[in-house]
Amino acid sequence: MVKILTPKKLVLKIIICLAVLAVVMCLCAMTGRIRPAEGPRKISLEKVFAGPGQEPGENIDYEIFVGVRLPRVILAALVGAALACAGVVLQAILRNPLADPYILGISSGAGLGVIAAVLSGVTWSFWAGSPMAVFAFTGASLTVWLVWYIGRFTGKSQITSLLLAGVVVNAFFSAVIMFLTSIANSEQLRSTIYWLMGNITEKDWLVLWVSTCCILGGIIGLFSLCHKLNVLTFGEDDAKALGVKTSKTRVAAFGFAAFITAIAVSLSGLIGFVGLIVPHGVRLVFGPDHRQLLPLSAIIGSIFLVIADTLARTIVAPAQLPVGVITAIAGGPFFLVLLAKYSRKVSWLK
């Protein structure tokens, strides 16, 4: 049996994964408490399909499902897709299987942008977003380049040198964020800190639509680069010999990756390890071809974060955990296992 990736097979796999995603989203939207006092009860789909009813409050199931749960589940799916894709792209371009927007400090770069926006009190806004997204994008892009240059500078043959660079960048930005939050007034402080831990909350539909368009746009942009990313994992000289304009591709890929990371961070704060766990899982099952890895990672990333968020809001209900806590608890040990695995296998040219 010869396994060859054709567009037809890819579309089929994407459709199957999307179907799974739809089912997971639906189930997760139904799970949880309706009123704290009543204890856990599932929303019945029948009631939801019955429609909103004549007066507000008549069909509570519908109102909670459409007004509260669905936006939240969609948000989790969006953020999961964005972070997983950013992870795929960073791993390809940095040629480092341990890259992840959170680990390399790109998320905190974006987070710093957001905090700067909040604290500076800039109020102009064009679409549903705010200066937050723009500041986040600026922060994320700058960090991507910073990490890339440091990684180049500190030596190309060491898989861990880039990670160290990321750790340092991360620590530095975290310190700046701490500083900024500690001079902020107390009300801003509490919500910012909660947001920093990676928190998915209910957003209104307009924000969701705009973010969906942005993130999907970014992912499609990245998808058009995927065959070049394949070649780039063999190094810059090899990629050029195979007709890829390496610097142009890198700028585009970093740009798109920073863009979707920034949107994800401005929506939900710093959620770690999604970009690490998901691409690795997908690669293990489907192979490293980026034309397949990227779209499937997007969908599996959505599924992963939707489930993680459902856990975050049900485990200690009626209280809620930040979802970043769940992903970090899952991702930390996973990262260490990978680090041990790849440190042994450093046979790697240029």
Added chain:
Amino acid sequence: MNGIIKIENLSFGYTPEETILKALSFEVMQGEFVGIAGPNGAGKTTLLNLLCGLLTPKAGSIEIDAAPVESYSVRDLAQKVAVVRQEFVPVFDFTVREMVSMARTPYLGTFGFESKADREFVNDALEITDTARFASRPLAQLSGGERQRVFIARALAQNTDVLLLDEPTNFLDLKYQVGIYDLLKTAQLEKGKTIVAITHDINLTIQYADHVLLLGGNSGYQYGYAKDVFSLERIEKVFGVRAFAGKVGGEKFFLPLGKFAKDSRQITGKSAGGQQE
């Protein structure tokens, strides 16, 4: 036969003061096998990087297929010239077939999926290099020699006129060394490829190459037939070692003699046509 690679008065150095290559001129005909030899630091890999457009000459010109290298876009040049560097284990576990398929990158459209014709080129390359039998295995599971064949398969699937190779037999044992050279010679004779290979093995170069370029630090360069370029005096001078020259079946061979080498008179040719000079 026309010249596919034409180098005129080429000079290059990494800094303004330094000159690694100086006033180099030679022409490679379509379908020729050219070996590039010379000591470390003589500029062999630099020349290869100039030929594939990674570096730009300080002076002089390089023409490929009657057009200057710098006039090609990256993509167009990749349809003319394929490069094989020393094999290595890639970061991600691509299979042999996936790896060879990447050769088609310079021919793909926006979203980058191979057509049926692309897949034919890939299958051909896998056949001719005898790598088809492990096409679905990851590169990390192959031996160095097998992996080098995969890198050559990729270069062949790129369907270019010119194949550049940087020490393709480095670190390989004798059997694989000869195997790689046989494979290259087959590609030359059957597919009409022009092959330019950097090599440290003078004796294999003499066997396989039509022409040889000997780059040698201060003593300039020599371009011509292997039998003319390689002489005992020149090898001793360029490489700075004492050497022994012999003949097997009419072809020259050379052995380097170190400080502790036995007297060269004690080395006798074993082969039927062997004789001492």
